[in-house]
Every structure is written in structure tokens, then in C-alpha cells.
Amino acid sequence: MTAPGTQPATSEPLRLRPPRHRVSPRAITWWTTQAALEVAAVLAPLAVAIVVWTEARPWLIPITVVVVVIGLGYLLVMPRWRFRVHRWETTDDAVYTSAGWINQEWRVAPMSRIQTVDTERGPLQQLFGLATVTVTTASAAGALRLAGLDHVVADDLVEQLTETTQATPGDAT
Amino acid sequence: MTAPREPGWQRLDPRMLAVTPLRQLVGFLPFIVVVLVIGIGQDLGGRLYGLLTGVLIVLLAGMLRWFTTRFRITSDRVELRSGLLFRSARSVPRDRIRSVDVTAGLAHRLFRLSVVKIGTGERTDSGESRELTLDAISSVEADRVRQRLLDPADAAQVESSGVTVAPAANELAALKWSWLRFAPLTTSSLVALGAVAGTFGQLISDVGADAVDVGGVRERLTTAPLWLGLAVLAMLVLMVALVGSVLIFVESWWGFRLVREPGGTLRIRRGLLTTRSVSLEERRLRGIAVVEPPLLRVGRGARTVAVATGLGGRRGHGRGILLPPAPRSEAHRVSGAVLCEYPSPTAAALLRHPPVALRRRVVRATLPVLAGSVGLWVAPVPAWTGWAALGLLPVTVLLAVDAYRNLGHALTSRYLVTRYGAGARSTVALQRSGVIGWTVSQSLFQRWAGLVTVTASTAAGHGGYPVIDVPVADGLAIAERAVPGLLVPFLQHDAVVAARTH
Numbered sequence: 001m002t003a004p005g006t007q008p009a010t011s012e013p014l015r016l017r018p019p020r021h022r023v024s025p026r027a028i029t030w031w032t033t034q035a036a037l038e039v040a041a042v043l044a045p046l047a048v049a050i051v052v053w054t055e056a057r058p059w060l061i062p063i064t065v066v067v068v069v070i071g072l073g074y075l076l077v078m079p080r081w082r083f084r085v086h087r088w089e090t091t092d093d094a095v096y097t098s099a100g101w102i103n104q105e106w107r108v109a110p111m112s113r114i115q116t117v118d119t120e121r122g123p124l125q126q127l128f129g130l131a132t133v134t135v136t137t138a139s140a141a142g143a144l145r146l147a148g149l150d151h152v153v154a155d156d157l158v159e160q161l162t163e164t165t166q167a168t169p170g171d172a173t
Numbered sequence: 174m175t176a177p178r179e180p181g182w183q184r185l186d187p188r189m190l191a192v193t194p195l196r197q198l199v200g201f202l203p204f205i206v207v208v209l210v211i212g213i214g215q216d217l218g219g220r221l222y223g224l225l226t227g228v229l230i231v232l233l234a235g236m237l238r239w240f241t242t243r244f245r246i247t248s249d250r251v252e253l254r255s256g257l258l259f260r261s262a263r264s265v266p267r268d269r270i271r272s273v274d275v276t277a278g279l280a281h282r283l284f285r286l287s288v289v290k291i292g293t294g295e296r297t298d299s300g301e302s303r304e305l306t307l308d309a310i311s312s313v314e315a316d317r318v319r320q321r322l323l324d325p326a327d328a329a330q331v332e333s334s335g336v337t338v339a340p341a342a343n344e345l346a347a348l349k350w351s352w353l354r355f356a357p358l359t360t361s362s363l364v365a366l367g368a369v370a371g372t373f374g375q376l377i378s379d380v381g382a383d384a385v386d387v388g389g390v391r392e393r394l395t396t397a398p399l400w401l402g403l404a405v406l407a408m409l410v411l412m413v414a415l416v417g418s419v420l421i422f423v424e425s426w427w428g429f430r431l432v433r434e435p436g437g438t439l440r441i442r443r444g445l446l447t448t449r450s451v452s453l454e455e456r457r458l459r460g461i462a463v464v465e466p467p468l469l470r471v472g473r474g475a476r477t478v479a480v481a482t483g484l485g486g487r488r489g490h491g492r493g494i495l496l497p498p499a500p501r502s503e504a505h506r507v508s509g510a511v512l513c514e515y516p517s518p519t520a521a522a523l524l525r526h527p528p529v530a531l532r533r534r535v536v537r538a539t540l541p542v543l544a545g546s547v548g549l550w551v552a553p554v555p556a557w558t559g560w561a562a563l564g565l566l567p568v569t570v571l572l573a574v575d576a577y578r579n580l581g582h583a584l585t586s587r588y589l590v591t592r593y594g595a596g597a598r599s600t601v602a603l604q605r606s607g608v609i610g611w612t613v614s615q616s617l618f619q620r621w622a623g624l625v626t627v628t629a630s631t632a633a634g635h636g637g638y639p640v641i642d643v644p645v646a647d648g649l650a651i652a653e654r655a656v657p658g659l660l661v662p663f664l665q666h667d668a669v670v671a672a673r674t675h
Binding site: 014016017091096102103106107140 | 610611616649658659663664
């Protein structure tokens with residue numbers, strides 16, 4: 001994999017190290033609640049159908065059992081897995097995040113290219129004292145989202161990022 | 174805004190007083206005809222008066238627009254005011270102007286007028302592009318406005334006396350009529366088919382004929398052999414597609430020229446009936462793409478598309494097109510000429526991606542088809558449907574192999590080049606200095622295969638261009654070498670970690 005004009009590949013395999021900070025541990029509760037609501041949204045119509053539609057019970061009940069098993073698995077695995085993956089870090093020059101669980105994603109945006117920094121707190125996040133910070137650049141391909149931060153940490157981060165980016169001239173394109 | 178040298182407010186060209194009613198009347202023509210034709214034998218007089226007042230009101234409204242619209246160009250902004258009851262005032266700072274397009278339809282050209290669209294490339298949430306439109310001023314004035322707005326020196330310097338003679342522009346590409354052979358290979362052939370089918374259907378429903386039995390076609394159809402009917406239909410469709418696409422090509426690309434103007438502007442001029450002029454500032458250019466849609470690729474043709482900021486997102490996608498469908502070699506040559514890179518980075522020798530990427534593609538092409546076939550065999554449907562689904566397998570596998578063969582990337586001194594696509598193929602050369610971030614993504618299956626997809630974020634074009642399915646270490650090395658320093662603080666060598674722990 002060496003091309004003319006590029007350095008020879010190093011012998012040690014290169015990899016991304018995880019960002020320094022974890023999100024708030026309360027994010028596990030938040031993600032679990034969200035997952036529970038999603039699973040409930042699927043289960044509720046099934047339960048109603050089982051009660052109302054008696055002749056369909058022979059095949060509705062097995063389906064419901066499968067949904068319950070998958071849903072419980074999702075409920076238990078997803079939030080913990082996410083908590084291990086979701087991390088963030090800022091340096092003087094860049095914001096670095098990792099997110100996902102089955103499919104994972106690492107994003108880096110230089111400070112000089114940041115356009116806006118937003119905070120967002122849904123009702124569930126407010127309940128658990130959490131916030132999501134969204135860092136957008138001029139790219140249309142999507143922003144960096146730091147979901148499930150402690151809301152105090154989030155406020156400090158937004159303040160710090162806003163100060164840094166305001167000090168940078170140019171339209172960040 | 175009150176600087177003394179600034180010219181005052183200007184009106185649109187007075188010839189608009191004639192053009193607007195003309196265009197509106199032409200627009201009304203079908204409606205008028207319908208009212209008159211259907212109105213025969215009934216209360217003709219009443220209808221006529223109603224119609225006349227309606228037309229009159231619209232004409233007056235059109236004229237009112239001229240009387241109420243004023244614009245002015247100052248050293249730091251362009252302003253437009255219009256409306257009587259609903260006044261609107263738009264003001265665009267000069268340094269926010271991303272594009273100045275000049276178009277002229279038939280009616281406008283008859284009176285030597287042009288429409289100037291001043292774009293800021295803003296992406297509003299509603300998807301509406303915030304453009305400022307001068308409809309219309311004289312073509313000479315339009316060209317002067319265009320040059321003034323795109324000349325970065327103009328905002329600073331004092332208004333020059335009279336028309337400055339522009340230095341000679343450098344021609345990068347011009348239409349060759351042999352490119353007409355690519356016309357049927359573009360989607361314009363489908364557009365032509367759709368237009369003809371639509372008109373035909375409209376005609377039939379208007380005439381009120383039974384669409385299934387025009388002129389005893391049904392009788393003839395039942396007597397003639399089926400294959401003959403199908404052959405005739407196929408010939409018809411082919412003819413329409415061929416002729417239609419050629420006509421569309423000629424109308425769109427007549428007199429096409431791509432020039433580099435002094436002051437760093439790329440200008441595309443084209444069009445037979447409606448003339449269009451698109452200007453693109455070179456400092457907005459972040460790279461270039463050579464795009465090969467499937468049919469065009471079969472004919473060894475390609476398009477060249479600019480990757481530039483401020484084209485207005487997805488809606489403005491067509492505005493980046495720098496070249497009509499042309500031979501692939503020409504597309505690469507123009508790419509190089511636009512970027513001032515010889516040879517073009519889009520034609521650079523690319524590194525192949527590892528064979529495990531081929532395996533991933535073949536698996537993705539095979540498993541769904543097999544699952545579908547099995548599903549059809551198990552389901553209470555005839556068994557041949559399962560076999561038919563299985564028949565798709567060679568096609569999907571071929572596409573998978575093609576997708577793998579298309580994968581490639583390279584780093585040149587100034588560009589990151591990546592190529593991808595199944596059937597359709599895109600080769601994108603992105604300025605390394607235009608990369609404003611990285612996204613490294615890894616699905617579960619990629620993790621098992623030790624691969625990642627590294628996407629370079631940019632403010633232009635699609636917003637991100639991926640290098641798909643490269644080994645983890647190679648992908649990170651590409652990102653690090655393309656933009657030195659950005660990724661370094663977040664990288665580690667496995668061996669270093671091992672050494673530290675000892």
C-alpha cells in the first residue's frame with residue numbers, strides 16, 4: 001500500500017485512541033428509558049391485538065414472545081454498549097468524538113472550522129440532568145453530536161467552544 | 174450606504190413593460206383557448222368580459238412590478254426593493270455573493286434583456302435558496318453587473334469611468350459536435366419519452382377518445398401478430414428517446430464555452446433558445462468530480478462537475494456542471510485545466526482496496542438474493558418466482574465486482590482522490606486544504622474485516638467524500654497525510670502502547 005510520494009507504511013498498525021472523556025453515567029438510564037419507550041411502542045399494539053383478536057392468538061403470542069426477548073436484549077445491551085463507545089474530547093485545535101454501538105463512528109473537526117455550537121435538552125434529558133451538544137461545521141455531511149453529557153459539563157463546553165471559535169477569523173469554509 | 178460616489182437607485186429595463194405582458198399572455202393562451210372553445214354556444218359575451226378583466230388585472234399587476242421595483246449596487250451591498258401592497262426589501266452584502274448567473278429566455282432575447290440571479294449559496298431550512306433576482310435588465314448592463322459583482326477589486330476601487338475593456342479570457346473547453354453521440358446516453362432521453370407520453374395522454378383525454386381504441390387500433394392489434402406490435406412500439410420509443418435527447422442536448426449545450434476570466438472566475442455559457450451564463454469563483458472551488466452514470470460509462474463518456482461551496486446545496490447541484498456529456502479523456506483534461514493541474518488528479522493512478530472489500534461486496538450482493546429466493550420457495554407462490562429471483566444473482570454479483578473494481582484512492586501533492594460507485598462511478602479530487610474534518614466509520618462487519626470508511630468533510634458539494642473500505646491503519650494514514658497534524662493527537666501505534674505498558 002505504498003505509493004510514490006507517500007511515506008512507507010509504519011510497521012506498527014495505526015489506530016484511533018478513544019477520546020478522553022466519557023459521557024455522564026446517567027446517559028445509560030436515559031438510553032434505557034428511550035429504548036423502553038421504543039419497545040413499548042411496538043408491544044402495545046400487539047398486546048391489544050392479543051386481547052381483542054382471539055382467533056389470532058396461536059400466531060400472535062409467539063411473535064409477541066420473540067419481540068419481548070429481542071426488546072429485553074436491546075434494552076439491556078444497547079445502553080451499556082453505547083456508554084462504552086460514546087466519548088468526547090477537545091484540544092486547543094480540534095473536537096474529537098466517538099459514538100455508536102454496533103456501527104461506530106469517530107469524528108474530528110478542527111476548531112477553526114466550527115460554525116455553530118448548540119445545546120439541546122429533550123424532556124427525558126432534562127429529567128436526568130443531561131444535554132446534547134451539537135457542533136456544526138460548514139460541511140453538509142452532518143454535525144458532531146455529543147449526546148448524554150452532564151448538563152453542567154455541556155454548558156461549560158459550549159462556553160469554551162464559543163469563545164474559541166469566536167476568536168477564529170474567516171467564514172470556516 | 175450613504176457614500177457620495179455610490180450611484181442611486183435604478184429601475185429595471187423599461188422594455189420589461191412589453192416583455193412581461195407578452196410572456197404572461199403566452200402563458201394564458203391555453204386557458205383563453207379553452208374558455209373560448211368550451212364557451213361557444215353558451216353565454217359567450219359574459220365569458221369574454223370576465224376573461225378580459227382577468228387578463229387586464231394580471232397585465233396591470235405585471236406592469237406595477239416594473240414601477241415599484243428598484244435596485245442598486247453599492248460598494249458593499251446589493252439592494253432590491255419591490256412591491257406596493259406587500260413591500261419587500263432585500264439586501265445582500267457583496268462579500269456574501271457566491272454566484273451571479275445570467276439567463277435569457279426567448280421573450281427576453283427578443284428585446285435584448287437578461288435576468289440576473291445573484292446567489293448567496295445559503296442553505297435555509299426550508300430549502301428555499303435566498304437569491305436576489307433582477308428580472309430583467311439589458312443584456313449589456315447584465316454583463317457589466319456580473320463583472321462588477323464578481324470582481325473582488327471592484328468593491329474597493331472607485332467607480333471606473335465607462336466600460337472597462339476586459340482582458341482576454343482563457344478558453345478551457347468548447348463544444349464539439351461529435352459529443353452529440355452521448356446525448357441518447359443521458360437521462361434527457363427519459364425526459365423526452367416522459368414529455369411525449371405525457372403530451373400524448375393529455376391529447377387523448379382532451380379529444381375525449383378512448384385511449385384503448387383510437388381509430389380501431391384494438392381491432393388491428395388483435396389481427397396483427399403480437400411481436401409486430403411490440404417491435405413497432407419499441408421502435409417508436411427508441412426514436413422518441415433518440416430524437417428527443419438530441420434536441421434537448423442541442424438546446425442546452427449550443428455554443429457551450431468554459432472560460433477562465435481574469436479575476437479568477439470560471440464562466441460557462443450555453444443554450445440555443447434560452448441562453449445561460451453561470452459564473453463560479455475559483456476561490457470557492459474545493460475540488461472536482463468526474464461523474465460517469467451507467468449508460469454514459471458504457472459509451473466511455475463522462476461529465477465534469479465542480480465541487481464548490483455556495484452552489485446552494487442539493488437544489489443547486491446542476492449548477493456545478495462544467496462540461497456536457499463528453500469523452501472520458503476530455504472530462505479528465507477539463508478537470509485538470511480547471512484545477513491548473515497537469516495531469517489531472519482525477520486521472521491519477523489509484524491504489525486498489527484490499528480483496529476483503531471484494532468479499533464484502535459479493536456477500537452483500539449474494540445473501541439478500543438467496544434469502545429472497547428461499548423465501549419465495551417457502552411462501553405459497555409458484556416455484557418459478559423463486560427461480561426468477563435467483564436469476565438476478567449474476568447481475569448483482571457483476572455489480573458487486575464492478576463496485577470493488579471502482580474502489581480506489583490516491584494522494585497527490587494537493588489533492589485527495591477517491592473513486593467509488595456500482596454501475597455509476599464517481600472520481601472525486603478534493604483539495605487537501607479544503608478538508609474541514611474527518612469521519613471514520615466502522616460497521617460491525619467492517620470491524621470483523623479490519624476495514625474502515627474514512628470520509629473527508631468539506632464545505633462544498635455533497636459535504637463529504639468517502640474512501641470506502643480501507644484497512645484501519647491505511648485509512649488513518651491517508652487522513653493524517655492529507656491534512657497533516659489534524660488527526661495526530663488522536664492516533665496511537667499499537668506497538669507504542671505495548672512499549673509503554675512494559
